[in-house]
Amino acid sequence: MSDKMYDLIEKMYIEFSKKFDDVNKKFDDVNKRFDNVDKEIRENRNDIIRLENEMSNKFGILFDAHDAANKRFDTIEDKLDKISEKVEQHDIKIQVIEGGKKKKKLS
Numbered sequence: 001m002s003d004k005m006y007d008l009i010e011k012m013y014i015e016f017s018k019k020f021d022d023v024n025k026k027f028d029d030v031n032k033r034f035d036n037v038d039k040e041i042r043e044n045r046n047d048i049i050r051l052e053n054e055m056s057n058k059f060g061i062l063f064d065a066h067d068a069a070n071k072r073f074d075t076i077e078d079k080l081d082k083i084s085e086k087v088e089q090h091d092i093k094i095q096v097i098e099g100g101k102k103k104k105k106l107s
Helices: 002-106
Strands: none
16 A cells, blocks of 8 residues: 555656646746846836936926916907907997987987
8 A cells, every 4th residue: 555655646746846847937937027027127227217307308398388378378368358448448439429420410
């Protein structure tokens, strides 16, 4: 019986060893992939930092342009308000003048 037990244990050991070898190979592949990703990140770090700097500068310029555009729109809006007020005043004056002319014609 002990020989049979020994043989069974030996077979189990061999099978487990094969499975663990497969798992170890997969982990080695995963480690290689992580190493490649890490290497790419390290190689491209300067490019990423440079891109961040360029984008932050461009965003600053964009916000400055947005503020300038808003100021121009506010100025234009103020001018339109003034023009609208003048047009309303002129409409009132025209109505008064036309109303006075109609009264004169009736007399």
